[in-house]
Amino acid sequence: MPGTQSASVAAVTESRTHLVEGLMQRFGHLPREAVLKEDLLRTGIDFADSALTDNLDGEVKPKSYFIFSFDQKPLAELGAAAKRRPPEELALTGGPYALRRTIVSVRVNPDSPYRVEREPESRALTLSLEGRLIADVGLPPMPEYYRHELANGKTVMETAPTIQWGYLIYLTVLRLCQYFGAHEECGFCDINHNWRQHKREGRPYTGVKPVADVLEALAIIDRYDTTKASKAYTLTGGSVTSTVDGLAEADFYGRYAQAIEERFPHRWIGKVVAQALPKADVQRYKDYGITIYHPNYEVWDKRLFSLISPGKERYVGREEWHRRIFDAAEVFGPRYVIPNFVAGVEMAKPFGFAAVDDAIASTTEGLDYFMSRGVTPRFTTWCPEPTTPLGRDNPNGAPLEYHVRLLDAYRETLAKHGLKPPPGYGVAGAGNAVFSVSSFMDTLAPEEVPVEEAVPA
Numbered sequence: 001m002p003g004t005q006s007a008s009v010a011a012v013t014e015s016r017t018h019l020v021e022g023l024m025q026r027f028g029h030l031p032r033e034a035v036l037k038e039d040l041l042r043t044g045i046d047f048a049d050s051a052l053t054d055n056l057d058g059e060v061k062p063k064s065y066f067i068f069s070f071d072q073k074p075l076a077e078l079g080a081a082a083k084r085r086p087p088e089e090l091a092l093t094g095g096p097y098a099l100r101r102t103i104v105s106v107r108v109n110p111d112s113p114y115r116v117e118r119e120p121e122s123r124a125l126t127l128s129l130e131g132r133l134i135a136d137v138g139l140p141p142m143p144e145y146y147r148h149e150l151a152n153g154k155t156v157m158e159t160a161p162t163i164q165w166g167y168l169i170y171l172t173v174l175r176l177c178q179y180f181g182a183h184e185e186c187g188f189c190d191i192n193h194n195w196r197q198h199k200r201e202g203r204p205y206t207g208v209k210p211v212a213d214v215l216e217a218l219a220i221i222d223r224y225d226t227t228k229a230s231k232a233y234t235l236t237g238g239s240v241t242s243t244v245d246g247l248a249e250a251d252f253y254g255r256y257a258q259a260i261e262e263r264f265p266h267r268w269i270g271k272v273v274a275q276a277l278p279k280a281d282v283q284r285y286k287d288y289g290i291t292i293y294h295p296n297y298e299v300w301d302k303r304l305f306s307l308i309s310p311g312k313e314r315y316v317g318r319e320e321w322h323r324r325i326f327d328a329a330e331v332f333g334p335r336y337v338i339p340n341f342v343a344g345v346e347m348a349k350p351f352g353f354a355a356v357d358d359a360i361a362s363t364t365e366g367l368d369y370f371m372s373r374g375v376t377p378r379f380t381t382w383c384p385e386p387t388t389p390l391g392r393d394n395p396n397g398a399p400l401e402y403h404v405r406l407l408d409a410y411r412e413t414l415a416k417h418g419l420k421p422p423p424g425y426g427v428a429g430a431g432n433a434v435f436s437v438s439s440f441m442d443t444l445a446p447e448e449v450p451v452e453e454a455v456p457a
């Protein structure tokens with residue numbers, strides 16, 4: 001019965017648009033851009049071949065796979081997108097929601113109702129939802145510094161990729177985590193799998209980046225980034241529970257900061273994402289020249305923390321992790337300690353909250369706990385990567401309502417404690433924000449993070 005089939009297909013295909021527009025209406029005090037961006041981040045995007053890049057040979061900046069895969073299918077199932085990379089980010093404008101410029105990180109999902117393709121006649125790129133055009137799409141231009149290689153033939157994209165429309169240099173200097181296997185790896189994290197899949201596909205993917213390579217790549221960026229669009233670097237990678245190159249975690253990551261600050265003093269804001277370390281180690285980060293410290297707590301709820309981040313529970317423990325966040329605030333100043341959590345994993349089956357109300361109440365309790373002491377967490381939107389336990393069991397991620405209500409709760413809790421958004425993320429506000437893996441910066445008012453705070457000295 002073709003008629004019945006098309007009627008049921010219509011009912012299904014209408015549903016996502018209704019969901020998104022219903023939430024835009026219900027939360028009319030939040031920017032529409034933020035609602036759409038959250039849905040794109042949790043769902044991923046299907047790319048037509050015509051919307052893929054020519055890797056490093058073209059005019060568009062390709063997706064660098066800067067730490068995790070951030071794809072909703074394994075590389076081997078991405079079809080043409082595995083050979084010709086998609087762009088790193090999209091800039092969405094216009095359409096029926098009159099979008100102000102919205103920067104969204106690219107997560108590939110061939111099954112997504114969102115699709116980017118090129119109009120056959122005008123050649124313009126568009127984003128559609130369930131076949132209806134909803135935005136014009138701009139792509140990041142290939143930066144000049146990506147066109148130059150290191151002396152040893154490595155690419156700048158592999159060694160020192162930039163994200164957030166060029167604002168942040170993302171230095172994943174250790175491509176593996178020493179929390180290993182089901183009893184230690186965080187349930188949402190595919191860092192170790194991503195390393196394996198890129199190696200299997202024969203892509204260049206360095207486990208431990210030599211300091212000299214990082215400096216050389218940064219020198220190329222410094223030379224060709226003539227508009228000084230790059231403002232910050234993040235040093236990160238997996239947790240170090242023993243040593244790497246004979247160094248424990250603070251000295252392993254710290255040696256990069258030390259080398260960078262010696263060679264390029266104050267050229268960029270230095271950030272490090274690492275475990276919550278004892279105060280003396282944290283002081284070493286500061287001494288090495290780091291400005292912002294991200295000891296990510298991942299999920300607030302006590303039971304969920306031990307189940308979702310078993311390695312963190314085992315090596316440090318939840319209460320100690322939190323205590324060390326406040327110790328770090330004494331070293332860096334509370335505004336400069338910005339722990340991340342992964343928004344959405346608290347609703348992941350089989351352990352998570354079943355009701356949005358309960359998940360929001362729990363996460364808000366965590367926000368309140370930190371913000372009442374002057375520490376402003378930030379969050380990234382969970383991408384359910386299929387090779388992780390939580391992604392495998394929750395291919396659709398968390399409900400969009402959860403993500404939208406979290407934006408609201410975050411904004412309210414900041415206001416309640418009289419805090420500003422965290423520094424080092426660029427200018428806030430819809431139309432300005434460049435933070436591409438969550439819309440929390442799109443949601444805040446522009447005057448809350450003026451230029452001088454976006455780029456602290």
Ligand code: SF4
Pocket residue numbers: 177178179184185186189190191237238239311
């Ligand atoms: S600490 Fe957790 S989130 Fe971070 S790299 Fe290791 S497994 Fe992944």
